[in-house]
Amino acid sequence: MTGRVLGPDDPRYADFTAGINQRYTAKPATVHLPRTTPEVASAVSGATGRISIRSGGHCFEDFVHHEDVEELVDLGGMSEVDFSDGVFSVGAGAKLQDVYEKLYRGWGVTIPGGICYSVGAGGHITGGGYGLLSRRDGLTVDHLHGVEVVLAGGRTVVVTRDSTGAEADLFWAHTGGGGGSFGVVTRFLFAAPLVTPPSEVLVAALSVPWADLDERRFARLLGGYARWHDEHRAPDSPGAPLSSLLMLNHRGNGTVGLVAQIDAAAPAAARVLDEHLSAVLGDLTTTGFARAGEFGPMPGLARPRRLPWLRATRFLGTNTPVLNDPTLRAEHKSAYVRNPLPDAQVRTAYEFLTRPDVTNPNAMLVAFSYGGAISAVDPAATAVAQRDSTFKLLYQSFWSTVDADAANIAWVREFYRSMYAGTGGVPVPGEVADGCYVNYPDADLSDPDWNTSGVPWHDLYFKGNYPRLQRAKAHWDPDDVFRHRQSVRPAGAREGPCPA
Structure with a gap:
């Protein structure tokens, strides 16, 4: 040694x-x-x-x-x-x-x-x-x-x-x-x-200007993402070879983004991808990513592109400029989602992502695909108990200075507590939510000031x-x-x- x-x-x-x-x-x-x-x-x-x-x-x-x-x-x-x-x-x-x-x-x-x-x-x-x-x-x-x-x-x-x-x-x-x-x-x-x-994948990386998103269109965007995943939750769904990320950056960023990938050899892959984009984006005006956020600029992917799998994996995996900041500070919270979000939660998300007192472009809510083959495994077969969820939510903010800690931590905490106000401020397993992801750990789940549900932190992770x-x-x-x-x-x- x-x-x-x-x-x-x-x-x-x-x-x-x-x-x-x-x-x-x-x-x-x-x-x-x-x-x-x-x-x-x-x-x-x-x-x-x-x-x-x-x-x-x-x-x-x-x-x-x-x-x-x-x-x-x-x-x-x-x-x-x-x-x-x-x-x-x-x-x-x-x-x-x-x-x-x-x-x-x-x-x-x-x-x-x-x-x-x-x-x-x-x-x-x-x-x-x-x-x-x-x-x-x-x-x-x-x-x-x-x-x-x-x-x-x-x-x-x-x-x-x-x-x-x-x-x-x-x-x-x-x-x-x-x-x-x-x-x-x-x-x-x-x-x-x-x-x-896959030998090759079809990849799309699109952004939507916040200027085009009023509350109704925002609800259509987030609701469309949730509904598509609910309809394609089964392992044998035509949508099972497709996964996507919906990056709902705060309005201060200027845009929200969607990254989607599908096995190019899957049956009707191009059609399935187009239908996913249509289900989520509808008639919203889209462009290639042009602003930094969860992902960096991707102007070349304004239209779906066919790429070798390893090249696409390398590109998407390294295109996160915010994580390369040596002064990075952050706060995170998570939730599994089992069914489409209630209208009240969609309204809450819109409220917090458009709050005028928040100016950080790296404050965001990110939705990640789940379901498909994941749901084919019994909840007790591994320690991962959440097997019938359709997507995950990650509440997070990134910043660089100590003096910005209080405002950013408060925004994430208040956003999360408001989203789950009916279940003690946390996503208690039930009809819609299904607890939290242990790899997105959150110490507040152990704090009775922030978790008033009566459900202990370990049941939120492991049920x-x-x-x-x-x-x-x-x-x-x-x-x-x-x-x-x-x-x-x-x-x-x-x-x-x-x-x-």
Whole structure:
């Protein structure tokens, strides 16, 4: 480990003690930069204080970088992707775009993971993992075969889909139970055959000027997106090979955007894409993206384009300029949506996205496709309980200065609470909503000032799957070595967020 154990005096220290969101920093006594599983085991077994685990640094909350961290284990050096004896191995520190490049170049396969190129595999996969191929091919964890995990004390185990007893619980806990609760995952194993991505995709990236959106047209836009996903929720729907993102930037941005992608070889692909665009956009005037926001300028995609899959994946994954801001600060909240949004929620969204006192162009509500093949899996088969939702909502704001914290955090919080005013300020599972996505963590779900529903944070993330996660925690980490504010609590522990 010479040269790979850092203290505060090391010039590299600052690069590993904060993630993408600069609101959260840590001051650990030691930063470990392991390159092998035995080195991770050595770091864990030798730790004398609170351990934190970092993969890509994209955690939306302070679960990785917080003031109580004493030993930080950064997995970025463990990024190998290889294949042996019928099994693909992905290092927990690999960035998603690197995973896609290596799997596709080497073997012509992929995993149906997320869009952003720099997200780390470790956090993404343990939380479920989804992206533009998921309506066609399911969640990333639906293809997971095994995990290699360093446990408290430094013991290493490999558990798989074929494991039994307590080992089966440990594997299952890593199929959507979130990171940082059970141990340090060093490798993810995927059995062949893995997903074969489309050879080519049809991609459209369009913007609508806010000047053309009054309240009625806005309702038509968001309502059309929700209705299309409701009508095409089934795994055998003609729309299952298509996924899209509707980026409802605040009016201060000037535009809202829609990015859609479909397997070009799917039956009637061009027609399905056109029908999706028509269902969402109707007769609204559209152009290629021309303003920075969730995605950067895309003037060449004003009309659907046929692109090789890897080229399209690389383009969409790296076209997020806001995430390249080294001073980035952010706030996020999420919701699964099971059925079309009530009119009251659509009106609330319009109100907050047109508030005249908000001028940040990077305040937004983003809708992401869900459903399709995702819904073919039983809610108890993995730790991801939300299987019949049709799309997700992400409430977020990005900014760059400390003095803008209060206004931006307040806007996101108030927007969210108003959207779910009838269920205690959070998306309680029911006819329309279905809780929250653990990979978009939100500490406010544990705060009775912001969650007055009486439904605890863990039921919003995991619903009825939480007791089995607790059982795995009690067996594999009974002393709660691996913990953060919303880590899984051992069975029998007090309710509420994890104490420091």
